[in-house]
Amino acid sequence: MRVWEDKAYLFVGTLTLCVFDLVTEQWSLLRTTIQRGQPWPYSPIGPLGSYSTTVLDHKLYVFSGEDGQNIFMALDLLTNKWEHLSGTSDHHPNLSSPISRKIYIMYGCANRTQAALNQEPGGGENDYTYDDFWSYHVDNKKWTRERLRGSYPSSRTETACAFSDAMGRAVVYGGYHGSMSMIEMSLDNTRRLHTYAYFGDTFVYNPDTNIWQHVLVRGFPSYRATATLVSDPDTGKLYLYGGYNNSDYVPANHVSGRAYNDVWTLKLDLPGGHWNPEDLSRDLRAEKMGPWMRCFTCGNCGVTWQKCAGACGGKYYFCSKDCHRAGWKEHKEKHGCRKL
Template sequence: MTTKERKNEIKTNMWQYAMAEQAKFSDPNFSSTTWKETPLRGASLTPSSVLSLIDARATKEEGNTFYKAGKYRKAIAKYQSAMRVFLGKDATLPSLEYLNEGYLKLGDGVVDHMQVIELTACAGNVAQSYVKLYEASRDVEDLIALIDWTEEIRIIYECLKYSVMPEAPPWRRFHLNVIEYFTVPIKRFAGISAVFKELGNTSLAMMYITLASNYYVAAENVADASKAKALGNLLTDLFNLGKIRHPEPLLYAAMNITQPKLQIRGTWKKLEMTGRKAPGKSCLSCWIWNGRLYTAGGMNDVYMEQRDMWCLTLSTMKWKKLPDLPPLRPTAGLYTSRPMRIWNGKAYLFCGMQKIWVFDCATEKWSSLATKLQGSWPYPQNELFAYTSTILEGKLYVFGGDDSVTRLGTDIFMELDLETLHWRHISGSSGLSPHRSRPGLRVFTQLFAVPEQRKLYLCFGDANRSQAERCGHPAGHHTDYPYDDLWSYSLEAQAWKRERLRGNFPCLRAEHSAVYNPHLKRAIVHGGYNADMSSATRFTFSFYSDAYVFNPENGIWQQVITRGFPTYRAQSALVVDPDTGITYLYGGWTNSDYYPSKVILNRTFDDLWQLKLDTDGGYFEEEEYDIDTRSVAHGPWNQCFSCKKLDVSLKKCMGTCEGLVFFCSKTCQEKGWTEHKEAHGCRKRS
């Protein structure tokens, strides 16, 4: 096959893949709409908007002149000045707010659509200028600015949609019938995808290249569509990224830290436990109190809810069986999760009823408490699962979940004072009632508290559209909608705020685990599931095993770069020992694409890992990081020490190294023996 034929094949594959992605969104709720549901006409220009356009375009041309001369920072200043023609001279750029008031006015009927195009074009030009600056300097601040300005394009478009349709569900698409509306995001999203791929964040690279491809396909019926088609060569990575896992073992094994502000070194240490072990489960509750790790409830391999409860003494690594959870209305399927939260030695279990269950960790006994709410109870079936919760300042906060009515998930946000046992219904309702001012309807999201800020953070999650479709809900669809958003709730302001995603952040996902480590002053996110990202051989969804660290002070995310990692998983538990600051990962589940098996389709885990991070108090050990990647597990796979092949059926070395390395054949063992002997001091057993 010639080079030209190979390129044509890649383009064909890419187009077919993009069309398949677009086909997922063929339901009415996903169809694109134009401004106010009507076509746009240039005749709507007003004299004032014409003058603004002339002024902005003239300023933009000055920026173009600087850009062509290689004076990129001066070009950036001009492009920002052009944007301020529409936003006001004091507008902060890039926007500090995701739901920016200036952008939210773009669809109010006064602003002309060409102003939106000019704003987007200028934002794209700023991003391109930072591309040039970063290529020359490799300075991390230029890289962060490039990421911020690429996100600015998404923010402009999201705000435009919500200004026109403030109560639209997030999966509703919106576009203007102007070709420039499509070409800017195609260029910029494809470009930033390559940047994240270079950083090792392949899942986020895949997300952006998919976004670019969606605009590429949606532009097909717009006038001058050939301008978008000419950009098809930018999307050739779509097909390749769509075939790998995240992280991809061979790519990840070769990763090094290139931008310490956006990457952080880490190691995973698998901990050995003795005696009878707690059974593997997903969706489990997990917490640490007084040197013991507790697990309760969850789902087994065949998706049945379990009531057993265990604790692991961390100093001896021995398990102990505890009294079962109280009788609950049993459920089956992948959707049951009832997280228990610890406060002052007592763990609280909420199931959607006004009665809550309490487990006293000291006496190891269960009791129940009656709670009160002024007004009507928001859960019509007295049931809730797949929700998230956390405790801050003696109050239990509950968000989202499945109330057995909407099935998409809810946006109900509740607060229970654990002293007075009085509930407060803060926001949301059962039913389809989303609004741009608060997080959308979802299940399997994560809520964590940052006491220093007196804030709660809510990240990612899933609108369970497939379950809604099975129940005949009008918003149902065969593919779930994974969220890629981050929200904060301030106890002082008593309000939600959608936060910008900055730095090297996770891609859209649900069923992930998250925890705030008060010793590190950082939140950690690991793994999860994405119903809408194909990266395997048989299934059109993804499981992850990547990890990220979030700094609430500056909003910057870092990806954790490790040597080896636990098997890809969702619905696991990430917990922090409040006394030592050690971060643990326990349990979860995956399927046979991510844990190869000819016998089982799904598998739950009973393993325990410690995550060590290269920061003060992170328990990082240099010698555990600076090791041969051929001697560590990459998910379920080991790597042949000789040929580097990844497989689950490799044979351990039987020498004195105690199985430190693996070989795929007798031939590879003979070829690699000398190197292994010198590197690891292994000898043949007598």
């Protein structure tokens, strides 16, 4: 959903949008039209998923969606009229188009395994994850392939992203890669092969210099895809919410997929980034490293560490009885913990 003025707009692939009025807290339907002579490029039935949207000025832009389309459309929210800017719903790969005031499109995924299941053209054994980065110039209506410079994210899809006006940076978090091989080694030397990956890394992009930076964080939300990242227009604060993972990738009690409902803020050492140097005085050994806990005594990372059963309420973890004993004095003095 995208917010413009006092309303949140939900595009579902059809000419009718769902609108939530943020003042009256009421839902309504918005019926729109498309410019004369332009056919509606999506399936008229809907609903559509896996597209990207953004708002610039008074227009809602929509890119792609299921079926591997590279459709790019704009809905003028003053006139409720669509304009089809580029792209088609053909299944043929089109290499000449993707696949100041700019809209950026980055990476994404051709869901070839789903196409194979549906016996559609373009199907294959693996999904294809894109590695290209494009900008659309709103004023001269042209696509440009951008060079990836600096420490840019690896190719992926289902990332969370937001543009922070306060910092002048785009922020990207996490995502998914459908055909990346990764060997996971546990502390007991067991190995597991994953043929996909979920990410938990953070990147910022400066459109003025065209440079990406990998943000080194002290603690981070767990690896996940389809999280939502928003920049509060009033305070400039960045919030991350939700997303999903599966229980094979991150050990969990849940049998099937795992949906997150946690909220995080990101503070960056940049003007407008809500940076507070005092945060660095927090004990690194109490930071949450995605799904992993750290042992307060030795700093090791793992998932089965025992919570302290003392008065700290289990805020600190220890990997063994020996570590609990060895770190107990410091934990008691530093955090005022005591035996219950």
